[in-house]
Amino acid sequence: MIYEFKLPDIGEGLHEAEIIRWLVREGDVVKADQPIAEIQTDKAMVEMTTPVAGKVVALAGPEGATVKVGEPLIVVETEASVAGEATPIEDSVREPVPVLHGETPRPARKRAIAAPSVRKRAREMGVPIDEVEGTGEGGRVTLADLERYVREREAAVAVAELRERSGAAVLPVGGTAIEQKADKAAWTSIASTELVVPEEERIPLRGLRKKIAEKMVKSAYTAPHVTGMDEVDVTKLVEIRKNLASELAKEQIKLTYLPFIIKAVTRALKQYPMFNASLDEETNEIVLKKRYHIGIATATKAGLVVPVIRDADQKSIRELAIEIAELSEKAHRQALRLEELQGSTFTITSTGAGGGWFATPIINYPEVAIFGAHAIKRRPVVVGDEIVIRDMMGMSLTFDHRVIDGEPAGRFMRTVAHYLENPEVLLLDVR
Structure with missing residues (x-):
């Protein structure tokens, strides 16, 4: 019996997903609930599992292809006789089988044996790991194998370029004879492993990076x-955080400035509810959100993700510090669940301690504003009639001018600044 496993609706408002990596190949025998693919949605990387057991007879397409909700992701032959045909994935060479969407059948490759860290490094290097010959125990692919593969690939590129320039037939790297028409100097360079460096490198725009690009374009061209930019005197905040951080460190809790910024922002949102909103373009209605779910823009090696702290206004500085650390750790492991990436009503971003003084953040659409916290620097400022050294932080607020005007935006920023300049007031929120 043939079973088509169609891509389900795996998240609110999601219509399609990109295939990042197949975990099975045509001809593999799979068990029910076995992981079959990693896919990238608008929100997160998701590991898909097959609901049935059987033999894989077709896949939706190559890695990088896009599958819409309701389209077949994988086709499985579920006859009981298939169970006796199983062989380990790593040790079997697959026969060619048909693929979906009219692809030309091609011989399936042997699946490489490699640790997850090696597979991740291969993706970062743009290396098709199944083409790499493993020299580790049992044929396992190692980091050294990846580097060797890249060197050989670069050498092949250099040879091809030399052949094109010289018009002569040449031997591959390691050869002993070269026709007289070849560029002798260039070959000497290759023989000494000083390879020709390509002038450019192309990296496919895929996965999370592609989704970020699409969302940023939609935001920039819709809203x-x-x-607006300003600076805030956070001298008191620096001192209070320092004292509290030393206390929380005893409990292995890391305290950054972010919990204080979240508390200041949520207080301002309650005073200016238009900032905690979205615009329903179909009904031409401004939707005011009555709960305060704060998105925290987080930079990872894979790209920018925005985990969400729900009901942030109801949590203490301590609780926020713990949750921020947990979400950050999961973000860097790419282990965030979809529900942890959905439902934000307002977003906070930062250029980090080593970043610039100001920036112009892009709104996390369909929200209507985003707050940017920037570097804290000690510098001379005028207080009253005196010049003193203070800890100053740059801040910025980007807003959707369809919903918010400049004057309320200025008041919102000064409200946030007031709480950051007087952080002791925020401690009254402890529950």
């Missing part, structure tokens, strides 16, 4: 962005 008219305006950014």
